[in-house]
Amino acid sequence: MAPFLRINSQLVKQRLAIFGLLLLGNGCILVPEIEGRPEQPLYPPEIVLETLEPPDSGLFDVDTDAECSPLTFKVGLIRDRNIDDTLYLRWFLDWNPNNESDWQDWLILPTDKAERPGREIGWDLSEFSVPDIHTLKVVVADRPLKPRGNGAEFPDGSEGQLDTYQWTFQLAPLGSGYCKVGSSE
Numbered sequence: 191m192a193p194f195l196r197i198n199s200q201l202v203k204q205r206l207a208i209f210g211l212l213l214l215g216n217g218c219i220l221v222p223e224i225e226g227r228p229e230q231p232l233y234p235p236e237i238v239l240e241t242l243e244p245p246d247s248g249l250f251d252v253d254t255d256a257e258c259s260p261l262t263f264k265v266g267l268i269r270d271r272n273i274d275d276t277l278y279l280r281w282f283l284d285w286n287p288n289n290e291s292d293w294q295d296w297l298i299l300p301t302d303k304a305e306r307p308g309r310e311i312g313w314d315l316s317e318f319s320v321p322d323i324h325t326l327k328v329v330v331a332d333r334p335l336k337p338r339g340n341g342a343e344f345p346d347g348s349e350g351q352l353d354t355y356q357w358t359f360q361l362a363p364l365g366s367g368y369c370k371v372g373s374s375e
Contacts, residue, residue, distance in 0.1 A: 234351035241266025251367030258369035260312030
């Protein structure tokens, strides 16, 4: 038999033994199938304060000129690291936590990004008088809120989280306050 075809059985056994030890030492080559993705922690949604209109400023005057109505309030961006969550916005004018208040609801659907465009709302100021002080509160939640009650509560057993912001404004005489109407986009 030709020398290059000769098989050294001792050498083959040695190499198989080394290969076997390497496999045992490094674990299994076959990876077990993992079912689904690991559950992501629940993070609260966040209102990005730098994107608020009117800007975050405490008590401010609002012009009562007819050209300033409806006055526009805007949450420009909302951040939620749980990108698969639907977000629920609820707006309250003169919210009272002790009883039912009027509110308006909006949805923000999931995207593939943590930052999502917010929403804006306009309030007709013609039914209010100078120098009344009012509040407009926005609640952003990652689970549906109760349809009854004070409007900012989750149903029992919900693991939802929320963020809120409140503007406080005073109606001012003509030409002397903040005036922003319609979309800034």
